[in-house]
Amino acid sequence: MIPSAFDYERATSVDDAVARLAAAGGAGKLIAGGHSLVPLMKLRLNEPGTLIDIARIPELAGVREVDGAIEIGAGTVHHAVATSDLLRARCPVVAETAATIGDPQVRNRGTLGGSIAHADPAADYPATLLALDAEVRIQGPRGARTVAARDFFQDLFTVDLAGDELITAVRFAPVRTAAYAKLYQRASRFAIVGVAAALDVAGGTVRSARLGLTGALSHAVRLTAVEEALAGRPADADSVAAEAARAGDGLSDLNADIHAGADYRRAMVGVFAQRALRAALARG
């Protein structure tokens, strides 16, 4: 399958990438790992006039600590996130999420920024970034701005990002008591349902809980009803799991496809919310 012809440029810095995007007008498109974009271009579902390669911009890659928070550069490949010592020690749920993505070859090329910009309804990172209440950092011709993950993911393949903007990083306060549980689509490894749970536990009580859900709806969302039910409950696995068993009940417009019908997905939201919560508590 041969994509339509395009021009290719390589950006050397974030500013350079933003300038090149502006110069290309509506015809410009960023490429990072290419593992969502290239398949679409081969099908000619996406036909950019100019591809601007951001894969080798040094400032976009890496996991670092900034003012007590953790920042992951948008250009960091899934493999680097999955094997980051900093994340494994301070916020293992993020490394765990990255390790579930696709297969080793996909993880060697695909990037965090590309995953969240693309916003596949079955992508894994969105669930975890929602549970961590992460912020998405964006650079564009009008300067820098920051969007909360819960405002960033808006609809099917739709996020709060303009065509002339670039995601530079995500940032979040690390949470150890957090975990991601995923029902794999066996062939592609995408999430049929994925739930990330992050808990704030003190003195044997759940002070607050945040849950992010992917795979079930047009885009990733927070499971706010479960979060409210869990706040103030005893932090023991069985009572926490009991609150989450019906996590799928209030959802409407669930996805249905050849892999799973809507009712099955609804049931699995509860099952995987429970698994994520149990695993999160086990990290306490």
Added chain:
Amino acid sequence: MAQVSITVNGRRRTAEVEPRLLLVHFLREHLDLTGTHVGCDTSQCGACTVLVDGRSAKSCTIFAVQADGSEVTTIEGLAKGDDLHPLQDGFWEEHGLQCGYCTPGMIMSSVNLLEDNPSPTEAQIREGLDGNFCRCTGYQHIVNAVQNAAARRSS
């Protein structure tokens, strides 16, 4: 057209290519390195796996221009003269192939796997080869081949 300069199996190769040329076609059609196969052409099967800067990658999902300045290793680059790579010996010894279509990709993924984890368990081998499909062997002999190679490397 764009100029690319890619070091393939230790040799620097420079060419004028269309930006939409896929790396796998650059290897097969421009360099005649036909050991790298195209199975699905949809990023799924791993038959096209090569190493790009030392990491396994599906060359049907990378434009050659993206690899400009990189080092690429294909199945043809593993043996040293008549000495096969431990993984090639392993696949030979353990009958890790039937038709052989998936084999170059399987071996290149296994190189990446043993680089990350020199003595993997059976489960880790199966996970490490998640991105490679085989329609013939049922995988058990491939797992045995990787175990054989891991043992060879450590002895």
